[in-house]
Amino acid sequence: MIDELLGRASLKERIEDLEDENERLRERYEAESDRRAEAATARQEAEQRVNRLEDRIAQLEGELEQVDDADDGVAVRRRIQVRGRRLEAILDRLDSFRTGPEGALTVAVDEAGLPESVRSTLEEPLGDRVALLEDAAPCLCCVDDAGLIAVALSPPIEPTLEPTWDDGFAIDRGTFLPTGRHALALVRTDLFALGVYDGDERVDYRGFESDVKGSHSKGGFSQARFERIRDEQIDDHLERCREAVATRRGDVDRLFVVGQRGVVDTLVAEAGLEPAGTAAVDATGDPESALEDAVRSFWTTELRVL
Structure with missing residues:
Protein backbone atom coordinates (compact mmCIF):
# COMPACT_ATOMS: atom_id res chain seq x y z
CA MET A 1 0.00 0.00 0.00
CA ILE A 2 2.78 2.38 0.96
CA ASP A 3 4.67 1.55 -2.30
CA GLU A 4 1.57 2.35 -4.30
CA LEU A 5 1.01 5.58 -2.44
CA LEU A 6 4.60 6.67 -2.95
CA GLY A 7 4.66 5.58 -6.59
CA ARG A 8 7.20 2.89 -5.87
CA ALA A 9 5.15 0.06 -7.36
CA SER A 10 5.43 1.36 -10.92
CA LEU A 11 9.14 2.04 -10.47
CA LYS A 12 9.71 -1.49 -9.21
CA GLU A 13 7.83 -2.90 -12.18
CA ARG A 14 9.94 -0.76 -14.51
CA ILE A 15 13.09 -1.95 -12.77
CA GLU A 16 12.02 -5.57 -13.18
CA ASP A 17 11.30 -5.00 -16.87
CA LEU A 18 14.69 -3.39 -17.36
CA GLU A 19 16.40 -6.24 -15.51
CA ASP A 20 14.64 -8.74 -17.77
CA GLU A 21 15.67 -6.75 -20.84
CA ASN A 22 19.20 -6.52 -19.51
CA GLU A 23 19.30 -10.29 -19.03
CA ARG A 24 18.06 -10.88 -22.57
CA LEU A 25 20.72 -8.49 -23.93
CA ARG A 26 23.39 -10.21 -21.87
CA GLU A 27 22.36 -13.60 -23.22
CA ARG A 28 22.35 -12.24 -26.76
CA TYR A 29 25.78 -10.66 -26.19
CA GLU A 30 27.19 -13.89 -24.83
CA ALA A 31 25.79 -15.81 -27.80
CA GLU A 32 27.22 -13.23 -30.21
CA SER A 33 30.57 -13.40 -28.41
CA ASP A 34 30.55 -17.16 -28.76
CA ARG A 35 29.83 -16.84 -32.48
CA ARG A 36 32.59 -14.29 -32.90
CA ALA A 37 35.02 -16.47 -30.99
CA GLU A 38 34.09 -19.41 -33.20
CA ALA A 39 34.50 -17.21 -36.30
CA ALA A 40 37.87 -15.94 -35.10
CA THR A 41 39.01 -19.50 -34.44
CA ALA A 42 37.81 -20.57 -37.87
CA ARG A 43 39.59 -17.62 -39.46
CA GLN A 44 42.83 -18.43 -37.67
CA GLU A 45 42.59 -22.05 -38.73
CA ALA A 46 41.95 -20.95 -42.32
CA GLU A 47 44.91 -18.57 -42.23
CA GLN A 48 47.14 -21.31 -40.86
CA ARG A 49 45.99 -23.64 -43.61
CA VAL A 50 46.64 -20.95 -46.25
CA ASN A 51 50.12 -20.42 -44.82
CA ARG A 52 50.81 -24.15 -44.91
CA LEU A 53 49.59 -24.36 -48.50
CA GLU A 54 51.72 -21.36 -49.53
CA ASP A 55 54.76 -22.93 -47.90
CA ARG A 56 54.03 -26.17 -49.73
CA ILE A 57 53.61 -24.33 -53.03
CA ALA A 58 56.93 -22.55 -52.52
CA GLN A 59 58.56 -25.86 -51.70
CA LEU A 60 57.14 -27.51 -54.81
CA GLU A 61 58.15 -24.55 -57.00
CA GLY A 62 61.70 -24.83 -55.66
CA GLU A 63 61.72 -28.55 -56.39
CA LEU A 64 60.38 -27.83 -59.89
CA GLU A 65 63.15 -25.31 -60.54
CA GLN A 66 65.70 -27.88 -59.43
CA VAL A 67 64.19 -30.43 -61.78
CA ASP A 68 64.21 -27.91 -64.64
CA ASP A 69 67.83 -27.04 -63.96
CA ALA A 70 68.72 -30.69 -63.84
CA ASP A 71 66.90 -31.29 -67.12
CA ASP A 72 68.37 -28.27 -68.91
CA GLY A 73 71.84 -28.51 -67.48
CA VAL A 74 72.58 -24.95 -68.63
CA ALA A 75 72.44 -21.54 -67.02
CA VAL A 76 73.73 -18.07 -67.73
CA ARG A 77 77.12 -17.73 -66.07
CA ARG A 78 76.77 -14.02 -65.41
CA ARG A 79 74.06 -11.44 -65.98
CA ILE A 80 74.58 -7.72 -65.37
CA GLN A 81 73.15 -4.34 -66.34
CA VAL A 82 75.75 -1.94 -67.76
CA ARG A 83 75.71 1.64 -69.05
CA GLY A 84 77.98 4.58 -69.67
CA ARG A 85 81.74 4.17 -69.20
CA ARG A 86 81.42 0.57 -68.02
CA LEU A 87 79.53 -0.36 -71.16
CA GLU A 88 82.09 1.46 -73.33
CA ALA A 89 84.88 -0.53 -71.70
CA ILE A 90 83.10 -3.82 -72.42
CA LEU A 91 82.53 -2.85 -76.05
CA ASP A 92 86.21 -1.87 -76.32
CA ARG A 93 87.23 -5.34 -75.18
CA LEU A 94 84.95 -7.01 -77.68
CA ASP A 95 86.24 -4.71 -80.43
CA SER A 96 89.84 -5.60 -79.56
CA PHE A 97 89.29 -9.34 -79.93
CA ARG A 98 90.99 -10.87 -82.98
CA THR A 99 91.02 -14.42 -84.27
CA GLY A 100 91.59 -16.22 -87.54
CA PRO A 101 89.57 -15.50 -90.69
CA GLU A 102 85.89 -16.12 -90.06
CA GLY A 103 86.62 -17.20 -86.49
CA ALA A 104 84.28 -14.69 -84.82
CA LEU A 105 80.52 -14.72 -85.29
CA THR A 106 78.28 -11.74 -84.60
CA GLY A 127 76.61 -26.86 -77.17
CA ASP A 128 73.42 -26.82 -75.09
CA ARG A 129 74.00 -23.14 -74.25
CA VAL A 130 72.49 -22.22 -77.62
CA ALA A 131 69.10 -22.35 -75.88
CA LEU A 132 70.16 -19.42 -73.69
CA ASP A 145 84.72 -20.65 -82.93
CA ALA A 146 86.72 -21.89 -79.92
CA GLY A 147 84.05 -20.87 -77.46
CA LEU A 148 86.43 -18.63 -75.50
CA ILE A 149 84.04 -15.71 -75.81
CA ALA A 150 80.30 -16.26 -75.71
CA VAL A 151 78.12 -13.31 -74.73
CA ALA A 152 74.65 -12.01 -75.49
CA LEU A 153 73.97 -8.28 -75.24
CA SER A 154 70.49 -6.78 -75.14
CA PRO A 155 71.01 -3.14 -76.17
CA PRO A 156 68.50 -0.26 -76.07
CA ILE A 157 67.98 -0.47 -79.84
CA GLU A 158 67.07 -3.88 -81.19
CA PRO A 159 69.94 -5.18 -83.37
CA THR A 160 69.22 -6.29 -86.93
CA LEU A 161 72.63 -7.64 -88.00
CA GLU A 162 72.71 -10.69 -90.25
CA PRO A 163 75.12 -13.50 -89.23
CA THR A 164 78.60 -12.08 -89.82
CA TRP A 165 81.77 -14.19 -89.74
CA ASP A 166 85.02 -12.24 -89.54
CA ASP A 167 88.30 -12.03 -87.64
CA GLY A 168 86.57 -9.81 -85.07
CA PHE A 169 83.12 -8.91 -83.84
CA ALA A 170 80.90 -6.48 -85.76
CA ILE A 171 79.47 -4.08 -83.18
CA ASP A 172 77.54 -0.92 -84.01
CA ARG A 173 78.07 1.38 -81.03
CA GLY A 174 75.07 3.47 -82.03
CA THR A 175 72.93 0.52 -80.97
CA PHE A 176 74.34 0.67 -77.45
CA LEU A 177 75.42 4.25 -76.77
CA PRO A 178 73.98 7.77 -77.22
CA THR A 179 76.11 8.79 -80.19
CA GLY A 180 75.63 11.77 -82.52
CA ARG A 181 72.94 14.42 -82.21
CA HIS A 182 69.69 12.87 -81.05
CA ALA A 183 66.58 13.56 -79.02
CA LEU A 184 64.92 11.48 -76.34
CA ALA A 185 61.31 12.22 -75.45
CA LEU A 186 59.63 10.96 -72.28
CA VAL A 187 55.84 10.88 -72.43
CA ARG A 188 53.22 9.93 -69.85
CA THR A 189 49.53 10.74 -69.67
CA ASP A 190 50.30 13.83 -67.57
CA LEU A 191 53.98 14.61 -68.22
CA PHE A 192 56.30 15.32 -71.12
CA ALA A 193 60.03 15.96 -71.26
CA LEU A 194 62.38 16.12 -74.22
CA GLY A 195 66.12 16.44 -74.26
CA VAL A 196 68.35 17.10 -77.26
CA TYR A 197 71.78 15.53 -76.89
CA ASP A 198 75.16 15.69 -78.56
CA GLY A 199 76.53 12.32 -77.58
CA ASP A 200 75.78 12.04 -73.88
CA GLU A 201 75.69 15.81 -73.30
CA ARG A 202 72.29 17.49 -73.17
CA VAL A 203 72.22 20.71 -75.19
CA ASP A 204 68.49 21.53 -75.14
CA TYR A 205 65.47 20.73 -72.99
CA ARG A 206 61.75 21.22 -72.81
CA GLY A 207 59.32 19.78 -70.31
CA PHE A 208 55.83 20.31 -68.92
CA LYS A 213 42.34 13.65 -63.77
CA GLY A 214 43.58 10.69 -61.81
CA SER A 215 41.58 7.70 -60.62
CA HIS A 216 37.82 8.09 -60.61
CA SER A 217 36.00 9.11 -57.45
CA LYS A 218 32.24 9.24 -57.01
CA GLY A 219 32.20 12.87 -55.96
CA GLY A 220 29.57 14.12 -58.36
CA PHE A 221 30.92 12.63 -61.60
CA SER A 222 29.44 9.63 -63.31
CA GLN A 223 31.99 7.09 -64.53
CA ALA A 224 31.21 7.84 -68.18
CA ARG A 225 31.49 11.60 -67.74
CA PHE A 226 34.70 11.23 -65.77
CA GLU A 227 36.28 9.04 -68.45
CA ARG A 228 35.18 11.44 -71.21
CA ILE A 229 36.75 14.41 -69.45
CA ARG A 230 39.93 12.46 -68.74
CA ASP A 231 40.20 11.29 -72.37
CA GLU A 232 39.81 14.87 -73.57
CA GLN A 233 42.53 16.02 -71.18
CA ILE A 234 44.88 13.28 -72.37
CA ASP A 235 44.17 14.18 -76.01
CA ASP A 236 45.04 17.81 -75.27
CA HIS A 237 48.21 16.68 -73.51
CA LEU A 238 49.28 14.50 -76.44
CA GLU A 239 48.66 17.39 -78.84
CA ARG A 240 51.09 19.49 -76.81
CA CYS A 241 53.56 16.59 -76.92
CA ARG A 242 53.26 16.31 -80.71
CA GLU A 243 53.93 20.02 -81.11
CA ALA A 244 56.96 19.85 -78.82
CA VAL A 245 58.45 16.91 -80.73
CA ALA A 246 57.78 18.58 -84.08
CA THR A 247 59.76 21.68 -83.09
CA ARG A 248 62.88 19.57 -82.39
CA ARG A 249 62.55 16.71 -84.90
CA GLY A 250 64.39 18.47 -87.70
CA ASP A 251 67.36 19.32 -85.47
CA VAL A 252 68.42 15.75 -84.70
CA ASP A 253 69.57 12.62 -86.52
CA ARG A 254 67.72 10.15 -84.31
CA LEU A 255 64.62 10.32 -82.12
CA PHE A 256 63.82 8.00 -79.23
CA VAL A 257 60.45 7.92 -77.46
CA VAL A 258 60.05 6.31 -74.04
CA GLY A 259 57.54 6.26 -71.20
CA GLN A 260 54.18 4.56 -70.68
CA ARG A 261 53.89 1.95 -73.41
CA GLY A 262 50.32 2.71 -74.51
CA VAL A 263 50.93 6.47 -74.50
CA VAL A 264 54.20 6.06 -76.41
CA ASP A 265 52.51 3.94 -79.09
CA THR A 266 49.66 6.45 -79.42
CA LEU A 267 52.00 9.42 -79.78
CA VAL A 268 54.17 7.65 -82.34
CA ALA A 269 51.17 6.57 -84.42
CA GLU A 270 49.19 9.81 -84.29
CA ALA A 271 52.20 12.06 -84.90
CA GLY A 272 53.50 9.88 -87.74
CA LEU A 273 56.88 9.51 -86.01
CA GLU A 274 59.54 7.03 -87.06
CA PRO A 275 61.68 6.79 -83.93
CA ALA A 276 64.98 4.94 -83.92
CA GLY A 277 63.82 3.23 -80.74
CA THR A 278 61.03 3.10 -78.18
CA ALA A 279 60.85 1.61 -74.70
CA ALA A 280 58.62 1.39 -71.66
CA VAL A 281 60.38 3.04 -68.72
CA ASP A 282 59.32 3.83 -65.18
CA ALA A 283 60.41 7.43 -64.62
CA THR A 284 58.84 9.56 -61.91
CA GLY A 285 59.23 13.03 -60.45
CA ASP A 286 59.15 16.43 -62.12
CA PRO A 287 59.76 16.51 -65.90
CA GLU A 288 63.50 17.19 -65.76
CA SER A 289 64.37 14.62 -63.10
CA ALA A 290 62.06 12.09 -64.76
CA LEU A 291 63.88 12.66 -68.06
CA GLU A 292 67.22 11.98 -66.39
CA ASP A 293 65.85 8.71 -64.98
CA ALA A 294 64.46 7.77 -68.38
CA VAL A 295 67.79 8.42 -70.10
CA ARG A 296 69.66 6.24 -67.62
CA SER A 297 67.08 3.49 -67.94
CA PHE A 298 66.93 3.58 -71.73
CA TRP A 299 70.69 3.58 -72.36
CA THR A 300 71.25 0.42 -70.35
CA THR A 301 72.38 -2.87 -71.84
CA GLU A 302 71.90 -6.27 -70.28
CA LEU A 303 74.96 -8.50 -70.66
CA ARG A 304 74.74 -12.27 -70.37
CA VAL A 305 77.84 -14.42 -70.28
CA LEU A 306 76.75 -17.73 -71.77
Missing part, protein backbone atom coordinates in the same frame (compact mmCIF):
# COMPACT_ATOMS: atom_id res chain seq x y z
CA VAL A 107 74.57 -12.36 -85.04
CA ALA A 108 71.34 -10.64 -84.03
CA VAL A 109 68.75 -12.90 -82.42
CA ASP A 110 65.17 -11.68 -82.62
CA GLU A 111 61.97 -12.98 -81.11
CA ALA A 112 61.62 -15.47 -83.97
CA GLY A 113 64.74 -17.27 -82.77
CA LEU A 114 67.86 -18.50 -84.50
CA PRO A 115 67.90 -19.62 -88.12
CA GLU A 116 68.61 -23.34 -88.27
CA SER A 117 71.85 -22.79 -90.21
CA VAL A 118 73.17 -20.45 -87.49
CA ARG A 119 71.95 -22.75 -84.72
CA SER A 120 73.87 -25.71 -86.13
CA THR A 121 77.01 -23.55 -86.45
CA LEU A 122 76.74 -22.34 -82.85
CA GLU A 123 76.14 -25.78 -81.41
CA GLU A 124 79.82 -26.67 -81.78
CA PRO A 125 81.25 -23.84 -79.63
CA LEU A 126 78.18 -23.42 -77.39
CA LEU A 133 70.29 -17.13 -76.72
CA GLU A 134 66.59 -17.44 -77.41
CA ASP A 135 65.88 -16.67 -73.75
CA ALA A 136 67.91 -13.46 -74.19
CA ALA A 137 66.23 -12.39 -77.47
CA PRO A 138 66.20 -9.79 -78.83
CA CYS A 139 69.96 -9.61 -78.43
CA LEU A 140 73.31 -9.47 -80.18
CA CYS A 141 75.43 -12.60 -79.80
CA CYS A 142 79.23 -12.57 -80.01
CA VAL A 143 80.97 -15.95 -80.00
CA ASP A 144 84.26 -17.25 -81.37
CA GLU A 209 53.05 18.69 -66.94
CA SER A 210 49.35 18.67 -67.82
CA ASP A 211 46.32 18.65 -65.53
CA VAL A 212 44.86 15.19 -66.14
Whole structure:
Protein backbone atom coordinates (compact mmCIF):
# COMPACT_ATOMS: atom_id res chain seq x y z
CA MET A 1 0.00 0.00 0.00
CA ILE A 2 2.78 2.38 0.96
CA ASP A 3 4.67 1.55 -2.30
CA GLU A 4 1.57 2.35 -4.30
CA LEU A 5 1.01 5.58 -2.44
CA LEU A 6 4.60 6.67 -2.95
CA GLY A 7 4.66 5.58 -6.59
CA ARG A 8 7.20 2.89 -5.87
CA ALA A 9 5.15 0.06 -7.36
CA SER A 10 5.43 1.36 -10.92
CA LEU A 11 9.14 2.04 -10.47
CA LYS A 12 9.71 -1.49 -9.21
CA GLU A 13 7.83 -2.90 -12.18
CA ARG A 14 9.94 -0.76 -14.51
CA ILE A 15 13.09 -1.95 -12.77
CA GLU A 16 12.02 -5.57 -13.18
CA ASP A 17 11.30 -5.00 -16.87
CA LEU A 18 14.69 -3.39 -17.36
CA GLU A 19 16.40 -6.24 -15.51
CA ASP A 20 14.64 -8.74 -17.77
CA GLU A 21 15.67 -6.75 -20.84
CA ASN A 22 19.20 -6.52 -19.51
CA GLU A 23 19.30 -10.29 -19.03
CA ARG A 24 18.06 -10.88 -22.57
CA LEU A 25 20.72 -8.49 -23.93
CA ARG A 26 23.39 -10.21 -21.87
CA GLU A 27 22.36 -13.60 -23.22
CA ARG A 28 22.35 -12.24 -26.76
CA TYR A 29 25.78 -10.66 -26.19
CA GLU A 30 27.19 -13.89 -24.83
CA ALA A 31 25.79 -15.81 -27.80
CA GLU A 32 27.22 -13.23 -30.21
CA SER A 33 30.57 -13.40 -28.41
CA ASP A 34 30.55 -17.16 -28.76
CA ARG A 35 29.83 -16.84 -32.48
CA ARG A 36 32.59 -14.29 -32.90
CA ALA A 37 35.02 -16.47 -30.99
CA GLU A 38 34.09 -19.41 -33.20
CA ALA A 39 34.50 -17.21 -36.30
CA ALA A 40 37.87 -15.94 -35.10
CA THR A 41 39.01 -19.50 -34.44
CA ALA A 42 37.81 -20.57 -37.87
CA ARG A 43 39.59 -17.62 -39.46
CA GLN A 44 42.83 -18.43 -37.67
CA GLU A 45 42.59 -22.05 -38.73
CA ALA A 46 41.95 -20.95 -42.32
CA GLU A 47 44.91 -18.57 -42.23
CA GLN A 48 47.14 -21.31 -40.86
CA ARG A 49 45.99 -23.64 -43.61
CA VAL A 50 46.64 -20.95 -46.25
CA ASN A 51 50.12 -20.42 -44.82
CA ARG A 52 50.81 -24.15 -44.91
CA LEU A 53 49.59 -24.36 -48.50
CA GLU A 54 51.72 -21.36 -49.53
CA ASP A 55 54.76 -22.93 -47.90
CA ARG A 56 54.03 -26.17 -49.73
CA ILE A 57 53.61 -24.33 -53.03
CA ALA A 58 56.93 -22.55 -52.52
CA GLN A 59 58.56 -25.86 -51.70
CA LEU A 60 57.14 -27.51 -54.81
CA GLU A 61 58.15 -24.55 -57.00
CA GLY A 62 61.70 -24.83 -55.66
CA GLU A 63 61.72 -28.55 -56.39
CA LEU A 64 60.38 -27.83 -59.89
CA GLU A 65 63.15 -25.31 -60.54
CA GLN A 66 65.70 -27.88 -59.43
CA VAL A 67 64.19 -30.43 -61.78
CA ASP A 68 64.21 -27.91 -64.64
CA ASP A 69 67.83 -27.04 -63.96
CA ALA A 70 68.72 -30.69 -63.84
CA ASP A 71 66.90 -31.29 -67.12
CA ASP A 72 68.37 -28.27 -68.91
CA GLY A 73 71.84 -28.51 -67.48
CA VAL A 74 72.58 -24.95 -68.63
CA ALA A 75 72.44 -21.54 -67.02
CA VAL A 76 73.73 -18.07 -67.73
CA ARG A 77 77.12 -17.73 -66.07
CA ARG A 78 76.77 -14.02 -65.41
CA ARG A 79 74.06 -11.44 -65.98
CA ILE A 80 74.58 -7.72 -65.37
CA GLN A 81 73.15 -4.34 -66.34
CA VAL A 82 75.75 -1.94 -67.76
CA ARG A 83 75.71 1.64 -69.05
CA GLY A 84 77.98 4.58 -69.67
CA ARG A 85 81.74 4.17 -69.20
CA ARG A 86 81.42 0.57 -68.02
CA LEU A 87 79.53 -0.36 -71.16
CA GLU A 88 82.09 1.46 -73.33
CA ALA A 89 84.88 -0.53 -71.70
CA ILE A 90 83.10 -3.82 -72.42
CA LEU A 91 82.53 -2.85 -76.05
CA ASP A 92 86.21 -1.87 -76.32
CA ARG A 93 87.23 -5.34 -75.18
CA LEU A 94 84.95 -7.01 -77.68
CA ASP A 95 86.24 -4.71 -80.43
CA SER A 96 89.84 -5.60 -79.56
CA PHE A 97 89.29 -9.34 -79.93
CA ARG A 98 90.99 -10.87 -82.98
CA THR A 99 91.02 -14.42 -84.27
CA GLY A 100 91.59 -16.22 -87.54
CA PRO A 101 89.57 -15.50 -90.69
CA GLU A 102 85.89 -16.12 -90.06
CA GLY A 103 86.62 -17.20 -86.49
CA ALA A 104 84.28 -14.69 -84.82
CA LEU A 105 80.52 -14.72 -85.29
CA THR A 106 78.28 -11.74 -84.60
CA VAL A 107 74.57 -12.36 -85.04
CA ALA A 108 71.34 -10.64 -84.03
CA VAL A 109 68.75 -12.90 -82.42
CA ASP A 110 65.17 -11.68 -82.62
CA GLU A 111 61.97 -12.98 -81.11
CA ALA A 112 61.62 -15.47 -83.97
CA GLY A 113 64.74 -17.27 -82.77
CA LEU A 114 67.86 -18.50 -84.50
CA PRO A 115 67.90 -19.62 -88.12
CA GLU A 116 68.61 -23.34 -88.27
CA SER A 117 71.85 -22.79 -90.21
CA VAL A 118 73.17 -20.45 -87.49
CA ARG A 119 71.95 -22.75 -84.72
CA SER A 120 73.87 -25.71 -86.13
CA THR A 121 77.01 -23.55 -86.45
CA LEU A 122 76.74 -22.34 -82.85
CA GLU A 123 76.14 -25.78 -81.41
CA GLU A 124 79.82 -26.67 -81.78
CA PRO A 125 81.25 -23.84 -79.63
CA LEU A 126 78.18 -23.42 -77.39
CA GLY A 127 76.61 -26.86 -77.17
CA ASP A 128 73.42 -26.82 -75.09
CA ARG A 129 74.00 -23.14 -74.25
CA VAL A 130 72.49 -22.22 -77.62
CA ALA A 131 69.10 -22.35 -75.88
CA LEU A 132 70.16 -19.42 -73.69
CA LEU A 133 70.29 -17.13 -76.72
CA GLU A 134 66.59 -17.44 -77.41
CA ASP A 135 65.88 -16.67 -73.75
CA ALA A 136 67.91 -13.46 -74.19
CA ALA A 137 66.23 -12.39 -77.47
CA PRO A 138 66.20 -9.79 -78.83
CA CYS A 139 69.96 -9.61 -78.43
CA LEU A 140 73.31 -9.47 -80.18
CA CYS A 141 75.43 -12.60 -79.80
CA CYS A 142 79.23 -12.57 -80.01
CA VAL A 143 80.97 -15.95 -80.00
CA ASP A 144 84.26 -17.25 -81.37
CA ASP A 145 84.72 -20.65 -82.93
CA ALA A 146 86.72 -21.89 -79.92
CA GLY A 147 84.05 -20.87 -77.46
CA LEU A 148 86.43 -18.63 -75.50
CA ILE A 149 84.04 -15.71 -75.81
CA ALA A 150 80.30 -16.26 -75.71
CA VAL A 151 78.12 -13.31 -74.73
CA ALA A 152 74.65 -12.01 -75.49
CA LEU A 153 73.97 -8.28 -75.24
CA SER A 154 70.49 -6.78 -75.14
CA PRO A 155 71.01 -3.14 -76.17
CA PRO A 156 68.50 -0.26 -76.07
CA ILE A 157 67.98 -0.47 -79.84
CA GLU A 158 67.07 -3.88 -81.19
CA PRO A 159 69.94 -5.18 -83.37
CA THR A 160 69.22 -6.29 -86.93
CA LEU A 161 72.63 -7.64 -88.00
CA GLU A 162 72.71 -10.69 -90.25
CA PRO A 163 75.12 -13.50 -89.23
CA THR A 164 78.60 -12.08 -89.82
CA TRP A 165 81.77 -14.19 -89.74
CA ASP A 166 85.02 -12.24 -89.54
CA ASP A 167 88.30 -12.03 -87.64
CA GLY A 168 86.57 -9.81 -85.07
CA PHE A 169 83.12 -8.91 -83.84
CA ALA A 170 80.90 -6.48 -85.76
CA ILE A 171 79.47 -4.08 -83.18
CA ASP A 172 77.54 -0.92 -84.01
CA ARG A 173 78.07 1.38 -81.03
CA GLY A 174 75.07 3.47 -82.03
CA THR A 175 72.93 0.52 -80.97
CA PHE A 176 74.34 0.67 -77.45
CA LEU A 177 75.42 4.25 -76.77
CA PRO A 178 73.98 7.77 -77.22
CA THR A 179 76.11 8.79 -80.19
CA GLY A 180 75.63 11.77 -82.52
CA ARG A 181 72.94 14.42 -82.21
CA HIS A 182 69.69 12.87 -81.05
CA ALA A 183 66.58 13.56 -79.02
CA LEU A 184 64.92 11.48 -76.34
CA ALA A 185 61.31 12.22 -75.45
CA LEU A 186 59.63 10.96 -72.28
CA VAL A 187 55.84 10.88 -72.43
CA ARG A 188 53.22 9.93 -69.85
CA THR A 189 49.53 10.74 -69.67
CA ASP A 190 50.30 13.83 -67.57
CA LEU A 191 53.98 14.61 -68.22
CA PHE A 192 56.30 15.32 -71.12
CA ALA A 193 60.03 15.96 -71.26
CA LEU A 194 62.38 16.12 -74.22
CA GLY A 195 66.12 16.44 -74.26
CA VAL A 196 68.35 17.10 -77.26
CA TYR A 197 71.78 15.53 -76.89
CA ASP A 198 75.16 15.69 -78.56
CA GLY A 199 76.53 12.32 -77.58
CA ASP A 200 75.78 12.04 -73.88
CA GLU A 201 75.69 15.81 -73.30
CA ARG A 202 72.29 17.49 -73.17
CA VAL A 203 72.22 20.71 -75.19
CA ASP A 204 68.49 21.53 -75.14
CA TYR A 205 65.47 20.73 -72.99
CA ARG A 206 61.75 21.22 -72.81
CA GLY A 207 59.32 19.78 -70.31
CA PHE A 208 55.83 20.31 -68.92
CA GLU A 209 53.05 18.69 -66.94
CA SER A 210 49.35 18.67 -67.82
CA ASP A 211 46.32 18.65 -65.53
CA VAL A 212 44.86 15.19 -66.14
CA LYS A 213 42.34 13.65 -63.77
CA GLY A 214 43.58 10.69 -61.81
CA SER A 215 41.58 7.70 -60.62
CA HIS A 216 37.82 8.09 -60.61
CA SER A 217 36.00 9.11 -57.45
CA LYS A 218 32.24 9.24 -57.01
CA GLY A 219 32.20 12.87 -55.96
CA GLY A 220 29.57 14.12 -58.36
CA PHE A 221 30.92 12.63 -61.60
CA SER A 222 29.44 9.63 -63.31
CA GLN A 223 31.99 7.09 -64.53
CA ALA A 224 31.21 7.84 -68.18
CA ARG A 225 31.49 11.60 -67.74
CA PHE A 226 34.70 11.23 -65.77
CA GLU A 227 36.28 9.04 -68.45
CA ARG A 228 35.18 11.44 -71.21
CA ILE A 229 36.75 14.41 -69.45
CA ARG A 230 39.93 12.46 -68.74
CA ASP A 231 40.20 11.29 -72.37
CA GLU A 232 39.81 14.87 -73.57
CA GLN A 233 42.53 16.02 -71.18
CA ILE A 234 44.88 13.28 -72.37
CA ASP A 235 44.17 14.18 -76.01
CA ASP A 236 45.04 17.81 -75.27
CA HIS A 237 48.21 16.68 -73.51
CA LEU A 238 49.28 14.50 -76.44
CA GLU A 239 48.66 17.39 -78.84
CA ARG A 240 51.09 19.49 -76.81
CA CYS A 241 53.56 16.59 -76.92
CA ARG A 242 53.26 16.31 -80.71
CA GLU A 243 53.93 20.02 -81.11
CA ALA A 244 56.96 19.85 -78.82
CA VAL A 245 58.45 16.91 -80.73
CA ALA A 246 57.78 18.58 -84.08
CA THR A 247 59.76 21.68 -83.09
CA ARG A 248 62.88 19.57 -82.39
CA ARG A 249 62.55 16.71 -84.90
CA GLY A 250 64.39 18.47 -87.70
CA ASP A 251 67.36 19.32 -85.47
CA VAL A 252 68.42 15.75 -84.70
CA ASP A 253 69.57 12.62 -86.52
CA ARG A 254 67.72 10.15 -84.31
CA LEU A 255 64.62 10.32 -82.12
CA PHE A 256 63.82 8.00 -79.23
CA VAL A 257 60.45 7.92 -77.46
CA VAL A 258 60.05 6.31 -74.04
CA GLY A 259 57.54 6.26 -71.20
CA GLN A 260 54.18 4.56 -70.68
CA ARG A 261 53.89 1.95 -73.41
CA GLY A 262 50.32 2.71 -74.51
CA VAL A 263 50.93 6.47 -74.50
CA VAL A 264 54.20 6.06 -76.41
CA ASP A 265 52.51 3.94 -79.09
CA THR A 266 49.66 6.45 -79.42
CA LEU A 267 52.00 9.42 -79.78
CA VAL A 268 54.17 7.65 -82.34
CA ALA A 269 51.17 6.57 -84.42
CA GLU A 270 49.19 9.81 -84.29
CA ALA A 271 52.20 12.06 -84.90
CA GLY A 272 53.50 9.88 -87.74
CA LEU A 273 56.88 9.51 -86.01
CA GLU A 274 59.54 7.03 -87.06
CA PRO A 275 61.68 6.79 -83.93
CA ALA A 276 64.98 4.94 -83.92
CA GLY A 277 63.82 3.23 -80.74
CA THR A 278 61.03 3.10 -78.18
CA ALA A 279 60.85 1.61 -74.70
CA ALA A 280 58.62 1.39 -71.66
CA VAL A 281 60.38 3.04 -68.72
CA ASP A 282 59.32 3.83 -65.18
CA ALA A 283 60.41 7.43 -64.62
CA THR A 284 58.84 9.56 -61.91
CA GLY A 285 59.23 13.03 -60.45
CA ASP A 286 59.15 16.43 -62.12
CA PRO A 287 59.76 16.51 -65.90
CA GLU A 288 63.50 17.19 -65.76
CA SER A 289 64.37 14.62 -63.10
CA ALA A 290 62.06 12.09 -64.76
CA LEU A 291 63.88 12.66 -68.06
CA GLU A 292 67.22 11.98 -66.39
CA ASP A 293 65.85 8.71 -64.98
CA ALA A 294 64.46 7.77 -68.38
CA VAL A 295 67.79 8.42 -70.10
CA ARG A 296 69.66 6.24 -67.62
CA SER A 297 67.08 3.49 -67.94
CA PHE A 298 66.93 3.58 -71.73
CA TRP A 299 70.69 3.58 -72.36
CA THR A 300 71.25 0.42 -70.35
CA THR A 301 72.38 -2.87 -71.84
CA GLU A 302 71.90 -6.27 -70.28
CA LEU A 303 74.96 -8.50 -70.66
CA ARG A 304 74.74 -12.27 -70.37
CA VAL A 305 77.84 -14.42 -70.28
CA LEU A 306 76.75 -17.73 -71.77
